[in-house]
Amino acid sequence: MVDTVxxxxxxxxxxxxxGATLLELLGVWSxxxxxxxxxxxxxxxxxxxxxxxxVNPGDAIELVQFVGGG
Amino acid sequence: MDTPFVVGGxxxxxxxxxxxxxxxxxxxxxxxxxxTGAEVVTVAVRRVDLDRTAEGxxxxxxxxxxxxxxxNTAGCYSADDxxxxxxLAREAGFNDFVKLEVIGDQETLLPDVAGLLEAARTLxxxxxxxxxxxxxxxxxxxxxxxxxxxxxxxLASPIGSGLGLLNPVSVRTIKRRLSVPVIVDAGVGTAxxxxxxxxxxxxxxxxxxxxxxxxxPVLMGRAMxxxxxxxxxxxxxxxxxxxxxxxxxxxxxxxxx
Numbered sequence: 562m563v564d565t566v567x568x569x570x571x572x573x574x575x576x577x578x579x580g581a582t583l584l585e586l587l588g589v590w591s592x593x594x595x596x597x598x599x600x601x602x603x604x605x606x607x608x609x610x611x612x613x614x615x616v617n618p619g620d621a622i623e624l625v626q627f628v629g630g631g
Numbered sequence: 632m633d634t635p636f637v638v639g640g641x642x643x644x645x646x647x648x649x650x651x652x653x654x655x656x657x658x659x660x661x662x663x664x665x666x667t668g669a670e671v672v673t674v675a676v677r678r679v680d681l682d683r684t685a686e687g688x689x690x691x692x693x694x695x696x697x698x699x700x701x702x703n704t705a706g707c708y709s710a711d712d713x714x715x716x717x718x719l720a721r722e723a724g725f726n727d728f729v730k731l732e733v734i735g736d737q738e739t740l741l742p743d744v745a746g747l748l749e750a751a752r753t754l755x756x757x758x759x760x761x762x763x764x765x766x767x768x769x770x771x772x773x774x775x776x777x778x779x780x781x782x783x784x785x786l787a788s789p790i791g792s793g794l795g796l797l798n799p800v801s802v803r804t805i806k807r808r809l810s811v812p813v814i815v816d817a818g819v820g821t822a823x824x825x826x827x828x829x830x831x832x833x834x835x836x837x838x839x840x841x842x843x844x845x846x847x848p849v850l851m852g853r854a855m856x857x858x859x860x861x862x863x864x865x866x867x868x869x870x871x872x873x874x875x876x877x878x879x880x881x882x883x884x885x886x887x888x
Contacts (some may be wrong), residue, residue, distance in 0.1 A: 571678040596688050597723045605722050625719050626688040631650030631676025631839030
């Protein structure tokens with residue numbers, strides 16, 4: 562059994578592998594890091610640092626992209 | 632000959648900027664935008680749908696090498712929110728321009744000018760090129776210019792209303808008093824609205840719904856391109872004065888007895 566922790570992603574609770582990096586999580590959700598901007602506990606994490614930041618229980622993560630708008 | 636259209640130190644080939652929201656399908660959106668001739672296209676910042684039921688990133692349809700992506704802060708009701716969205720948008724890595732919106736009221740979507748000024752000052756200090764969506768109030772426009780905004784964007788009428796240019800005198804006054812580009816944003820409904828707006832002498836115009844919600848968005852895109860070019864040319868040409876009596880165009884001499 563892999564240890565999991567609960568975090569909040571885009572406002573919804575999700576269980577993810579304990580100690581996973583943000584880059585690994587993008588991979589789990591099949592997201593290309595070049596097309597997504599990641600905010601971790603209200604702090605933007607730049608692409609080169611995504612592999613260095615590990616999630617802790619209760620972390621809030623926002624994943625955003627460009628959509629149609631005026 | 633027209634002068635180049637320069638905003639935030641960058642020259643753009645079209646004075647018409649176009650939104651990417653509310654199209655029926657992405658193929659129509661791309662064809663309509665191409666028909667407008669616009670180089671600047673606005674985009675919004677929203678959460679990724681991890682369950683993949685939504686459309687996904689607009690970048691699947693719009694080539695960032697062909698279009699200049701101008702991120703907006705639409706939907707933000709406070710300066711803090713707008714600053715947060717702007718920072719996220721810049722991190723996407725295309726440019727440091729932002730179309731700043733701080734909305735004050737859900738029914739009218741009119742700007743909260745106090746929040747707008749606060750957010751503009753913060754973002755300018757962080758190196759953003761701020762294009763500020765505002766109302767047609769001269770004093771707010773002047774304060775936005777003083778705050779360092781790259782362009783001021785008074786509305787023609789409320790967002791998505793299609794009511795056209797309600798206050799041409801105020802928009803002309805803003806244009807006359809500001810040094811930074813004045814780009815009318817929101818409210819244009821059809822080609823004549825775009826033409827009349829450009830005839831006021833403003834530097835550019837941004838629209839979305841008028842094209843996206845037309846029965847034929849591609850044809851309306853073309854109509855808007857022609858209208859903006861036409862209005863700009865008419866402004867540069869200088870219109871004749873209005874008179875309330877007729878003046879004959881043909882000679883009054885040489886008539887038969």
